[in-house]
Amino acid sequence: MNTPLAERLRPKTLNDYISQTHLVGKDGPLYQHIKSGVLPSLILWGPPGIGKTTLANIIANESARPFFKLSAINSGVKDIREVIDKAKKSGGLFTTKNPILFIDEIHRFSKSQQDSLLEAVEKGWVTLIGATTENPSFEVIPALLSRCQVYILNSFSKEDLEQLLQRAITKDDVLSKKKITLKETEQLLRLSGGDARKLLNIFELIVASFGDDKIIITNDAVLNQVQNNTARYDKTGEQHYDIISAFIKSIRGSDPNAAVYYLARMIEGGEDVKFIARRLLILASEDIGNANPTALVIANSTFQAVSVIGNPESRIILSQCATYLACSPKSNAAYEAINKAQQLVKETGDLSVPLPVRNAPTKLMKDIGYGENYKYAHNYENNFVTQEFMPTEIINTKLYNPGKNAREDAQRQKLKQLWKEKYGY
16 A cells, blocks of 8 residues: 555544644634534644644535645645635635635745735635644735634644554554554654654554564664654755754854754755744844844844845855854843743732833823822933832842843843842842
């Protein structure tokens, strides 16, 4: 049988679909949409091999709708219009059973390609389901995004993946006829990186290597068969996350040589230059921050430049940015500060804002004390005056702790001078 295991095991119903209970469980929004028969256009966002295409097929099957599929990699505006015309003829206008148009990797569509979908989605000729591994806020045009619901698919848990392996052993027409003992799973799960499709492909490869012998899957057996698994970069997801992880960690670790090597791996593999630039932009704030604020400026300029220039010249700009960030002093103080602040908000809830620092746009608000006794900093020497900004319950709580580098050491001294012992700087 030439059909890959992942395809043979593809679920056909929601009952067979593993994971994503927050979406397809009894209380999940997609489950409710399917059962009600009223399905909005939507974007499925999640890592590769998590079941986005499968879910789109199940939605179409269970809602009894015609199903049309396009891949953003090899489809143009002409293809989109042809499919929309077919969908209009098959579905019936202004019904709740509009045909489904599924677009895989919708983030790879250009603005003009996405624009060509707007009328069909707006007028209900089709119900759009887009699948993407990238943040739709960046990659889907606002006009189209506003017409769609965005649903996030979570990565598979260890239990989900092990359940999938057991299903392959017991339910697959081919593997169920073999004597397979799944003794260890750690290496299978590690090599798959949470990608169910990749997991099943590796598993089928391992099983085939035993021939007709008794099959005992161990970590050593997996490692002996799966060699050079990371030798090539595949922009569709096989090594996508491994390489970008190594790239980011090389810059964080101040190694420009490793950084530019992994950058070359991605460029040679055909990675989207905007994806690389966006990750550099995040890193500039998360890992460098106030140790060198210029890093964020350069990263932002890089993102804007590669968005305009494209390949092949973008490689030069990306190399400049990556090496600059790698050589920059590092600090994650701003990243740690917002993490602590968000955790504090979760623990303490909606605390009352002190009256002096509240806004008072109406007379009533002024009468009840909003803004009363607020001290306008610019009216005081050095543009500073001691006053309390935090809610009473958490006064003196320090969330921002400057890093140990020249710029943030200066910030620490400034804060210590202003606030004395209040925050313990």
